[in-house]
Amino acid sequence: MPWHRSGANIMRPVNVASGNAYRGVNTVALWAAADAFGYHHGLWGTYRQWQDRGAQVRKGEKSSLIVFYREFDSDDADDSDDNDRRRRCMARASRVFNIAQVDGYELAEPTTEDNRVDPIASAEAFISATGAKISEGGDRAFYSIREDAITMPDRFRFIDTKSGTATEAWYATLLHELTHWTGASHRLDRTFGERFGDDAYAMEELVAELGAAFLCGDLGISAEPRADHAAYIDSWLRILKGDRKAIFAAASAASRASEFIVSFADRQKRAA
Numbered sequence: 001m002p003w004h005r006s007g008a009n010i011m012r013p014v015n016v017a018s019g020n021a022y023r024g025v026n027t028v029a030l031w032a033a034a035d036a037f038g039y040h041h042g043l044w045g046t047y048r049q050w051q052d053r054g055a056q057v058r059k060g061e062k063s064s065l066i067v068f069y070r071e072f073d074s075d076d077a078d079d080s081d082d083n084d085r086r087r088r089c090m091a092r093a094s095r096v097f098n099i100a101q102v103d104g105y106e107l108a109e110p111t112t113e114d115n116r117v118d119p120i121a122s123a124e125a126f127i128s129a130t131g132a133k134i135s136e137g138g139d140r141a142f143y144s145i146r147e148d149a150i151t152m153p154d155r156f157r158f159i160d161t162k163s164g165t166a167t168e169a170w171y172a173t174l175l176h177e178l179t180h181w182t183g184a185s186h187r188l189d190r191t192f193g194e195r196f197g198d199d200a201y202a203m204e205e206l207v208a209e210l211g212a213a214f215l216c217g218d219l220g221i222s223a224e225p226r227a228d229h230a231a232y233i234d235s236w237l238r239i240l241k242g243d244r245k246a247i248f249a250a251a252s253a254a255s256r257a258s259e260f261i262v263s264f265a266d267r268q269k270r271a272a
Contacts, residue, residue, distance in 0.1 A: 016045035016053060016099070026066040033064040034098065041107065043099040050097060055105035063095035116166035117155040123171055123219050129264040132181050134174070141173050143180035150177045168222050172212050179211030180204070182257040190253060196243075202235035203250060210254035215261060 012021040013030035022030055022044070030044060044064070047057050070090050099105060127134070133149040139157060143150050152174055158166040183190035183204065190207070192200040216222065239246045 013042040013044055015049070015096075016043050016105075017049040022066065026068070029066060030064060030096075037098070037100075039098040039100045041099050043107070044096040046094060046096055050102050050105065053105060055102040057097050057102050061097060061101040063097055066094050066096055067091055068094060116160060117158050117170045118167045120167065120171065120219070120221070123221065126219060126265050127174065127178065129268045130178065130181075130261055131264070132178060141177055143177045145184065148181075148184060150174070150181055152177070164222055168216075171219070171221050172216055175215040176208045176212040178261060179208040179215070179254065179257045182211075182260050183207075188256060188260055190257070192249075195249075196239065196246075199235065199239050199242075202239055203246070206236050206239070206250045207253045207257065210251055211257040211261075214254055214258040218258070218262065 013027055013034070014021050021027070030042070033039070034042065045053075047063075050057055068091070070092065099107065133147075134152060135149065136152045136154060138151065139153050141152055152170075155170060158170050158173075160166050161169070164172075182188050190204070192203040196203045243249075
C-alpha cells in the first residue's frame with residue numbers, strides 16, 4: 001500500500017530518546033510487533049526512556065525485544081602492536097515499548113503541510129461527475145457494497161515511493177475503488193461467480209487494477225504499482241494459468257467499467 005496504515009505501519013521504527021531509526025534485525029522485529037499488535041506509530045523506547053519524557057508505560061503492557069551491539073578493543077597478550085588489536089562485538093538484549101503502550105506522551109497532530117497529495121483539478125472534476133459517495137478518513141481504502149460508498153485513507157497518509165508520487169498513489173487507489181463501485185447490481189452488475197467460483201474475488205481485484213490503469217491513462221496520471229503481497233499475485237497467476245481467456249474477460253470488464261465512469265464526465269460536458 002502506498003500509504004501509512006495503522007497496524008501495518010511501514011515507517012522505520014524510531015527511538016524516542018535519540019530520534020534515530022532502529023537498524024538491521026531490530027527494524028524487522030519492531031515491524032513485526034507493530035503488525036501483530038496493531039500499533040499505529042513507529043515510535044519506541046525503553047521503560048526508562050519513556051519515564052524520562054514524563055510518560056508512563058501502562059500496567060500489564062508487554063515489551064518487545066531488540067538487540068544492540070557494542071564494539072570494543074580486544075587486548076591480546078600475544079599482540080605487541082596496538083594496531084593489531086581486534087575489534088569485537090558484544091550483543092545485549094533490551095526491551096522496548098511502543099507509544100501506543102504508554103500514557104502521557106502526545107504526538108504532534110499532522111498538519112496540511114504534511115499532505116503530499118497535490119489535487120489535480122481535472123481528475124477531481126472527473127471523479128466528482130460520477131456522483132459516487134466518497135469519504136476520507138482512517139487508514140483503509142475500500143468500497144462498501146452495503147453502503148454503496150467508497151472510503152479512502154487520509155490524504156496525509158500517502159507517501160512518495162520509488163515508483164511514484166503520493167499524488168499518483170492517491171488517484172490510482174481512488175480509481176481502483178471507483179472501478180469496484182461500477183460493479184454494483186444497479187450499475188454494471190458485475191459478477192464472476194459462475195465462471196471463476198472461488199477465484200471470483202481475485203478476478204474482481206484484477207478488473208479493478210486494470211480499470212484504474214485505464215483511467216489513469218485517460219487522465220494522464222502515472223499509475224502507482226500496488227506492492228500487493230504474494231497471495232494476490234499468486235491468485236492472479238492461478239486464474240490466468242487455469243483459464244487462457246481470463247485476461248480477455250478481465251480486460252473487457254475493466255474497459256466497460258472505465259467507459260461507464262467516463263460517461264458521467266461526457267454527459268456533464270454535453271450539458272454544459
